[in-house]
Amino acid sequence: MRPADDHVGLEVPAQTGPESKRSVHRGAVWFAVGAAALYSWFAALTTPFTFRANVMTALPLIAALLATILFGHIVRARRTNERSAPRPTGRRLWPWWVSLGVVGAWELFCYLRQPRFDHPTFSSLYDSASRSQPLKAVLFLGWLALGWAIVRTYGRVRS
Amino acid sequence: MTWHTVSLGIWAFMALLLVGVGVTTVVSNGRLATIADFGRVLMRTRLSGAIVLVIWMWLGWHFFAR
Numbered sequence: 383m384r385p386a387d388d389h390v391g392l393e394v395p396a397q398t399g400p401e402s403k404r405s406v407h408r409g410a411v412w413f414a415v416g417a418a419a420l421y422s423w424f425a426a427l428t429t430p431f432t433f434r435a436n437v438m439t440a441l442p443l444i445a446a447l448l449a450t451i452l453f454g455h456i457v458r459a460r461r462t463n464e465r466s467a468p469r470p471t472g473r474r475l476w477p478w479w480v481s482l483g484v485v486g487a488w489e490l491f492c493y494l495r496q497p498r499f500d501h502p503t504f505s506s507l508y509d510s511a512s513r514s515q516p517l518k519a520v521l522f523l524g525w526l527a528l529g530w531a532i533v534r535t536y537g538r539v540r541s
Numbered sequence: 542m543t544w545h546t547v548s549l550g551i552w553a554f555m556a557l558l559l560v561g562v563g564v565t566t567v568v569s570n571g572r573l574a575t576i577a578d579f580g581r582v583l584m585r586t587r588l589s590g591a592i593v594l595v596i597w598m599w600l601g602w603h604f605f606a607r
Binding site: 425430435443473484488507521532535536 | 543544545548549551552555558559562565566571572573574575576578579580581582584587590591593594597598600601602603604605606607
């Protein structure tokens with residue numbers, strides 16, 4: 383047997399480290415999205431002002447608080463040898479401030495006017511929409527996604 | 542036309558406004574802040590970040606539990 387033949391079996395390219403890590407990360411993300419969607423579906427089955435609704439809403443709140451503390455510690459520990467968090471953007475922010483002001487003013491106007499049927503607030507629109515369970519599940523999932531984005535951003539904030 | 546119809550129309554306009562602003566900022570080639578940039582600015586300090594977190598918690602409790 384020639385010496386080169388000994389290595390034939392070993393020359394199959396193994397999966398590279400970063401590629402493998404990326405694949406695991408992608409799998410974890412899809413698992414988390416699936417789990418959140420399933421959770422949202424069951425949360426949408428609950429009725430407000432009940433014990434079950436309280437529990438289904440409180441669990442993500444507790445998880446977010448714990449994740450915020452944990453994330454903050456991990457990021458701060460990592461940052462000892464790295465550069466600090468990205469600085470706030472220098473891009474123009476006025477479209478968002480104007481939008482926030484307009485929507486806030488309209489919400490306040492509706493809140494102060496009666497009857498509610500003629501002047502629906504965001505909450506009363508949600509009450510109508512939440513009668514549909516799939517729509518409520520989508521809104522709950524959106525709330526969870528927003529929470530995840532907030533927790534991640536909070537962890538990156540400079541202390 | 543009733544107040545109810547007018548109000549719903551204005552709410553629909555608000556939703557379109559927000560979507561329009563979101564799309565415009567994304568295609569502005571970096572001149573305007575996207576919603577992610579805006580979020581980062583709102584959470585610039587630990588205190589403002591904590592306030593945003595509390596608002597998120599209140600929204601969830603208000604809409605889904607109460």
